Amino acid sequence: MELEQLRKSYRGDSEAFEECHLVSLDPLEQFRAWLQDALQCPDIAEANAMCLATCSRDGRPSARMVLLKGLGPDGLRFFTNYESRKGRELDSNPFASLVFYWEPLCRQVRIEGSVRRLPEEESERYFHSRPRGSQIGALVSRQSSVIPDREYLRKKNAELEELYRDKAVPRPDYCWNRGNCFGMESCSSPRSLLLLFN
DSSP: OOGGGOOOOOOOGGGOOOGGGOSOSSHHHHHHHHHHHHHHOTTOSOTTEEEEEEEOTTSOEEEEEEEOOEEETTEEEEEEETTSHHHHHHHHSOEEEEEEEEGGGTEEEEEEEEOEEOOHHHHHHHHHHSOHHHHHHHHHOOTTOOOSOHHHHHHHHHHHHHHTTTSOOOOOTTEEEEEEEOOOOEEEOSSSEEEEOO
């Protein structure tokens, strides 16, 4: 495999993105416009998918894909399990970065900033908005923990399906009890949108 030979022909200068193409100089409004474009693009399966990068207190980075679940004047929202690696890293070092990459649109958005927990009520509401199978899955699988095998998960899932057959699935204390939020501050860069948060 010769990776150095892989190259895509990029758009010419006549198609370059310039400041006059911005919908708004307000970075949050510009992000909304690009997100809307991505949501309407049939070649983008999950426009709200984003790479979340966190870092341990001693500087070891890690990244994974998560889904954007809210957007407002106070920032962007996603939900996570406190006991997962990302949850532990955000507890010890409450700064992160996000990247949205919408390749068919030749656009990316980078977001950097501080993270804070959301109110319990918002997490409760989000947890119960999820499909029932996902709620039970949150009880079955404690993220980033070692399990004996896949059969363990199947058996535990079947037990909980039976236990909560006729009642609401409770939100576990270790999971979904709070989300994370970025707060808005400023923006720069025309080619890729960079949102910097405090």
